[in-house]
């Protein structure tokens with residue numbers, strides 16, 4: 334299965350899930366951004382050498398994504414020789430927030446989308462870019478890595494960040510033993526354990542109808558402008574460590590994961606935003622991203638850079654006056670049931686297919702907005718802790734998230750527990766949704782979470 338390329342260049346065609354990302358990214362969904370904020374100017378030549386080290390250890394990061402218009406095939410190929418990534422510098426007078434939005438809306442892959450093109454020239458683009466912005470007003474510096482999601486999911490991005498900081502902070506030159514991958518990893522479809530991905534032919538047809546008809550039935554947030562969004566924006570939700578602690582111990586008592594609680598708060602805030610009578614039910618859909626690495630054959634870990642997530646889409650009936658913890662429990666239980674039935678493997682191909690269909694036919698989605706669910710969450714939260722060395726290099730802040738301008742949810746929640754504080758980047762498409770609308774929604778979610786976590790723990794049992 335090797336694409337046409339010089340004999341000494343390791344190369345492979347993309348798998349099914351990677352293919353969906355190759356179709357989504359040109360339209361602006363799946364541009365992953367890892368942004369670091371520094372209080373002093375980072376040593377860029379040193380930073381660049383650290384990035385090259387990472388690219389040498391993980392061949393996929395120094396690869397090129399190629400699109401061959403005559404065969405309509407995408408492939409990943411790794412040129413031999415040293416990495417050539419150059420950190421771009423810019424001093425647009427922007428805030429950290431605007432820098433992150435600017436990066437999510439900078440799309441070096443947009444020319445890869447024209448499947449109908451007459452142009453036979455193969456296009457080839459790097460999968461990773463790095464930029465440094467000086468922010469004179471804030472007297473700060475932002476360093477941003479921008480990656481194509483087909484080669485780097487959230488778990489891989491978090492690993493990369495840890496590795497990069499580890500290398501960058503060892504300024505005395507001692508080499509940490511960074512993890513080496515010897516070659517391009519396999520596509521997720523190649524690693525589904527035997528028997529788990531099979532689905533009877535009739536069930537496939539039924540589910541496909543279910544998925545496509547259902548997507549018309551789901552309620553959405555108020556849509557401010559009809560049509561395909563033109564950009565990705567985000568608002569941030571932060572909760573202090575004492576409240577976060579209460580929220581996490583509540584989840585522990587209930588035996589659920591945080592994503593259930595975040596989704597429940599999002600649904601309740603969405604219902605409230607519509608000013609319906611309490612008794613009116615709405616059907617909301619949730620896309621949960623599951624990191625499959627530990628369930629694959631061979632088992633992978635997060636140092637295997639690539640895209641190894643799968644999505645489960647569930648819908649939930651929500652009315653006004655819901656109890657946060659009951660709704661969270663329902664959401665968590667339905668995901669657990671779906672996983673027990675291996676839906677994350679059996680439905681992978683169907684959902685990839687539907688994602689591509691929506692991209693080709695936006696009119697199949699509500700108000701042609703390309704929204705396929707109300708909210709997306711990750712099954713597992715990221716946990717990050719900064720340390721003294723990070724402070725010495727002037728690291729102040731850090732955000733990881735990914736764009737949703739093309740096919741995707743109305744609200745994508747990227748949650749991290751950083752130094753004990755819940756920190757979520759809540760990403761949305763614009764002008765489909767307005768900043769004011771989403772800020773109100775996220776403020777309300779926060780209030781719901783705080784109110785819900787202040788109930789006495791005895792009530793949760």
Ligand SMILES: *[C@@H]1O[C@H](CO)[C@@H](O)[C@H](O)[C@H]1NC(C)=O
Pocket residue numbers: 376377378379382
């Ligand atoms: C940046 O780091 C390199 C080591 O890679 C060092 O030689 C150089 O002096 C540093 N520059 C500054 C301005 O500290």
Ligand SMILES: *[C@@H]1O[C@H](CO)[C@@H](O)[C@H](O)[C@H]1NC(C)=O
Pocket residue numbers: 444452453454456
């Ligand atoms: C085909 O695309 C390439 C790269 O995008 C461009 O340089 C070239 O001029 C195009 N050729 C035609 C005939 O449009």
